[in-house]
């Protein structure tokens with residue numbers, strides 16, 4: 001039997017932890033891949049704090065970034081091995097692992113984006129070939145370096161008849177437009193969970209609002225929603241991408257102080273969920289008005305209040321998690337980096353210039369042999 005096993009490892013802007021999957025790209029005729037196993041490792045509290053501190057400038061950044069990079073590499077290696085154990089396979093049977101790294105700054109406007117990682121150490125620790133550093137080649141070619149997942153979303157979910165949109169709601173939310181024919185497009189719509197996670201941590205403790213239950217107790221504050229929607233990012237035309245560089249706690253605090261200084265915490269949480277739903281829905285209305293199905297993945301797909309708000313915003317669309325089309329919501333992004341590793345080793349481009357704005361298609365990533 002032909003096998004083509006790859007691992008994919010993603011740790012995103014939510015700073016929640018590491019998602020790893022192992023998939024076989026030759027197992028299932030007519031399907032892109034079959035997921036064989038997966039693992040999630042939550043970031044230890046200290047690592048999470050160190051990563052949060054590196055989101056803005058401070059003393060001794062180089063040494064702190066180096067220390068965090070090796071701590072991340074050890075977790076990435078552990079996650080690959082845990083996903084292999086879940087799949088009951090040996091890591092030596094993997095062709096390669098695509099390891100995204102941890103974005104701490106994203107400034108394609110200045111020509112750079114930083115994903116902390118130590119891929120050489122991942123290769124040593126897990127005994128696998130690692131493909132890493134996927135974004136910088138696209139940025140060097142004048143692109144945003146993001147989002148990189150649309151090509152994979154297209155491979156997984158594009159339909160010959162139905163006009164679909166895929167929305168990944170991580171810390172930042174990104175949208176992929178999949179018309180039955182014509183160009184695939186995609187961009188970051190704005191904050192996904194990043195602001196609601198921060199607000200929840202500040203007022204309730206704990207990393208996130210389980211199921212969106214707390215947000216469901218509140219009522220969106222119109223003045224605050226309007227103040228947030230006035231950020232010029234939302235009206236900017238694609239290609240565009242963003243991160244915690246732009247949407248952070250002071251961004252929220254400034255708008256709260258101006259527009260809703262006395263707002264009740266659950267109402268603010270409800271407003272943040274409304275902001276995510278509205279900005280995704282506006283992006284669909286503006287850039288994919290013919291879409292009839294919105295497939296949601298990422299941790300935000302577990303927020304029922306958000307899914308309800310999105311369905312309410314888009315009455316012409318069926319809004320459903322990607323699991324209804326066969327891929328678990330928490331696997332899609334990690335699978336994308338397994339797929340991108342495979343594209344890199346085959347010498348095929350991984351970016352879509354129509355999405356990132358790069359000068360042309362580019363093979364993404366650097367290879368660290370086992």
Ligand SMILES: Nc1ncnc2c1ncn2[C@@H]1O[C@H](COP(=O)(O)OP(=O)(O)OP(=O)(O)O)[C@@H](O)[C@H]1O
Nearest residue numbers: 012013014170171193208210211298299300302333
């Ligand atoms: N059960 C849940 N209920 C509500 N929200 C959830 C739940 N599980 C996860 N989430 C949300 O999803 C977030 C994690 O999502 P995910 O890992 O997809 O994002 P990410 O790490 O930013 O990744 P990426 O950058 O690849 O999109 C959590 O921080 C939380 O906000």
Ligand SMILES: [Mg+2]
Nearest residue numbers: 012014016017
């Ligand atoms: Mg995550």
